[in-house]
Amino acid sequence: MSSDARVVRVEGRGCVLRGDDIDTDRIIPARFLRCVTFDEVGAHAFEDDRLQAKGNHPLDDPRFAGARLLLVGRNFGCGSSREHAPQALWRFGFQAFVGESFAEIFFGNCVALGLPCVTLPRAELTRLMESVELDPRQELVLDLAKGTLASKLGAQAVAMPDGARRQLVEGAWDATAVLLAAGDAIEATAARLPYVGGYTA
Amino acid sequence: MPRSLLDKVWDAHTVRELPGGQTQLFIGLHLIHEVTSPQAFAALREARLGVRFPKRTFATVDHIIPTDSQRRPLGDPLAEEMLQHLERNCAEHGIAFFGPGSGRQGIVHVIGPELGLTQPGLTIACGDSHTSTHGAFGAVAFGIGTSQVRDVLATQCLALARPKVRRIEVTGKLAPGVYAKDVILTIIRRLGVKGGIGYAYEYAGPVVDAMTLEERMTVCNMSIEGGARCGYVNPDETTFAYLQGREYAPAGAAFERAVAWWRAIASDPGAAYADRVEIEGHALAPTVTYGITPGQAVAVDERVPFPADLPAEERAGVEEALGFMELRPGEPIAGVKIDVAFIGSCTNGRISDLREAARVAQLGRVAPGVRTFVVPGSQEVQRQAEAEGLPEIFRAAGFDWREPGCSMCLAMNPDKLRGRELCASTSNRNFKGRQGSPTGRTLLMSPAMVAAAAIRGHVVDVREVLG
Numbered sequence: 307m308s309s310d311a312r313v314v315r316v317e318g319r320g321c322v323l324r325g326d327d328i329d330t331d332r333i334i335p336a337r338f339l340r341c342v343t344f345d346e347v348g349a350h351a352f353e354d355d356r357l358q359a360k361g362n363h364p365l366d367d368p369r370f371a372g373a374r375l376l377l378v379g380r381n382f383g384c385g386s387s388r389e390h391a392p393q394a395l396w397r398f399g400f401q402a403f404v405g406e407s408f409a410e411i412f413f414g415n416c417v418a419l420g421l422p423c424v425t426l427p428r429a430e431l432t433r434l435m436e437s438v439e440l441d442p443r444q445e446l447v448l449d450l451a452k453g454t455l456a457s458k459l460g461a462q463a464v465a466m467p468d469g470a471r472r473q474l475v476e477g478a479w480d481a482t483a484v485l486l487a488a489g490d491a492i493e494a495t496a497a498r499l500p501y502v503g504g505y506t507a
Numbered sequence: 508m509p510r511s512l513l514d515k516v517w518d519a520h521t522v523r524e525l526p527g528g529q530t531q532l533f534i535g536l537h538l539i540h541e542v543t544s545p546q547a548f549a550a551l552r553e554a555r556l557g558v559r560f561p562k563r564t565f566a567t568v569d570h571i572i573p574t575d576s577q578r579r580p581l582g583d584p585l586a587e588e589m590l591q592h593l594e595r596n597c598a599e600h601g602i603a604f605f606g607p608g609s610g611r612q613g614i615v616h617v618i619g620p621e622l623g624l625t626q627p628g629l630t631i632a633c634g635d636s637h638t639s640t641h642g643a644f645g646a647v648a649f650g651i652g653t654s655q656v657r658d659v660l661a662t663q664c665l666a667l668a669r670p671k672v673r674r675i676e677v678t679g680k681l682a683p684g685v686y687a688k689d690v691i692l693t694i695i696r697r698l699g700v701k702g703g704i705g706y707a708y709e710y711a712g713p714v715v716d717a718m719t720l721e722e723r724m725t726v727c728n729m730s731i732e733g734g735a736r737c738g739y740v741n742p743d744e745t746t747f748a749y750l751q752g753r754e755y756a757p758a759g760a761a762f763e764r765a766v767a768w769w770r771a772i773a774s775d776p777g778a779a780y781a782d783r784v785e786i787e788g789h790a791l792a793p794t795v796t797y798g799i800t801p802g803q804a805v806a807v808d809e810r811v812p813f814p815a816d817l818p819a820e821e822r823a824g825v826e827e828a829l830g831f832m833e834l835r836p837g838e839p840i841a842g843v844k845i846d847v848a849f850i851g852s853c854t855n856g857r858i859s860d861l862r863e864a865a866r867v868a869q870l871g872r873v874a875p876g877v878r879t880f881v882v883p884g885s886q887e888v889q890r891q892a893e894a895e896g897l898p899e900i901f902r903a904a905g906f907d908w909r910e911p912g913c914s915m916c917l918a919m920n921p922d923k924l925r926g927r928e929l930c931a932s933t934s935n936r937n938f939k940g941r942q943g944s945p946t947g948r949t950l951l952m953s954p955a956m957v958a959a960a961a962i963r964g965h966v967v968d969v970r971e972v973l974g
């Protein structure tokens with residue numbers, strides 16, 4: 307794995323998307339899943355929410371234009387396993403997610419794309435959201451090696467499960483190479499499972 | 508030391524431990540469909556990799572398939588393109604594909620079990636969050652994204668952290684008119700839509716023991732709506748009886764050896780759990796969602812809540828939900844008018860679901876102005892229903908009997924809500940826009956409750972209709 311796969315720091319402005327339990331159907335509605343590549347999904351991130359908000363959606367707010375960190379609430383990305391969701395947000399321009407908690411499949415999909423999802427306790431997250439809403443131009447610096455998020459509030463400790471954090475920091479988030487490295491141990495494991503041989507022995 | 512099924516299956520499938528606490532886990536069964544696999548095959552091609560265990564992957568087409576006619580080419584050129592990609596990818600890599608002409612096509616979580624592919628003790632992955640369904644057999648089954656589909660194709664493995672196990676015991680007995688759907692909606696209501704993050708749910712207790720495999724599938728299917736990536740029931744005689752004679756299940760002496768292994772893989776008495784929850788089965792009632800997450804639910808004889816009565820952290824979400832749903836706080840959920848009734852999906856599109864819905868449907872006629880969709884979960888379910896005369900019962904009552912697929916559960920095919928329509932649905936998600944109209948609304952309930960709502964034109968306690 308080349309060293310440029312390492313994801314240690316994400317720097318940039320923040321975009322505040324309030325609300326809990328935001329599901330992947332809202333992030334990318336199912337009709338945009340009728341495709342065989344991810345190329346076009348970025349244009350449709352949160353499309354239906356944005357249409358209904360008539361320009362008042364955070365993704366259309368000029369103050370947040372060009373933001374790289376998306377600040378979200380609790381259980382973000384719940385529901386469908388569609389990787390189109392993080393693909394859409396990444397292609398829209400986000401490179402990291404900061405929230406109170408993330409749904410597991412969404413989290414795993416993000417790691418597989420090299421996108422960190424870090425968490426803050428609710429009270430601290432609320433303070434950060436308020437700060438970014440008051441001063442959207444401030445730079446945020448997410449440092450995965452230190453486990454901190456720097457903003458005008460100073461450095462806050464952010465959490466991420468260690469396995470996933472290491473995958474990003476060490477540039478090993480493209481799991482295929484890691485899994486292939488097990489070599490014949492894969493076949494050896496299969497051979498020990500009674501069903502793989504059709505329960506013949 | 509006594510161990511849970513999850514720990515036994517996890518240990519048996521561990522290829523190696525990875526740094527940072529993850530496990531490289533062998534995947535016993537990989538199921539794929541047209542939506543989340545094309546990009547995975549493209550990535551495989553780009554990396555010049557083949558499929559490591561092509562005989563352990565099976566494919567079908569379900570999300571985009573129309574339910575009026577499966578004739579090729581499909582009416583939607585994008586859908587046709589996706590289906591052609593899947594056909595080509597399967598042919599190129601030697602993967603079995605159950606397409607429209609096979610007689611075995613259907614929703615991936617319906618056909619896996621009915622073909623006998625889904626078996627106890629397996630690790631099962633599919634690029635679909637409702638893969639948790641297969642846990643009903645005592646498998647460790649979970650949804651994955653497209654990058655992970657690529658990983659399974661290339662290596663038959665995934666890198667995952669071992670979940671904790673929460674044992675959920677449903678005690679006593681369900682009253683008539685109360686179904687597996689009501690059990691899982693109540694569990695999610697109680698534990699919340701994120702309560703299961705980091706957990707596998709082990710469903711147990713007398714109510715679960717007494718359930719058929721199809722009912723257990725309904726429960727396990729919606730584990731993901733409670734935040735748990737997988738949910739399972741320990742295998743027992745009901746499981747073994749279901750599997751015997753199925754196309755891909757072991758036969759003869761191999762079946763006996765399989766049963767011995769399946770028994771051994773079940774959780775040991777005295778296994779330790781990270782958490783335990785008890786739900787009183789006799790206290791459950793038909794349950795209906797009123798909001799925009801599956802946890803926002805009430806019993807059919809309850810009222811939509813007043814946000815002020817709820818814990819502070821739920822208030823904003825419920826206010827948003829009531830605004831979107833156009834429901835008033837304190838309004839009884841019974842009596843809410845519906846525009847559409849959908850019976851189907853991987854949650855409730857199996858033969859027993861259609862039988863229960865038909866039992867109610869034959870007591871009346873679809874109310875004027877209500878559109879209906881009855882969508883069997885697979886071609887096998889369709890055949891079985893036809894053999895039992897269910898389509899005639901539905902048609903006589905004014906219901907629209909369709910071809911198998913995912914249909915209006917997520918509306919990737921032409922079956923969609925229009926505008927603000929409100930749908931009584933047997934599916935698993937009431938998210939904003941889920942059923943194809945960005946402003947469409949969904950109430951989740953059991954198949955019998957949906958059939959009852961269809962003939963009355965509004966939400967009604969099915970026990971009242973059954974008399």
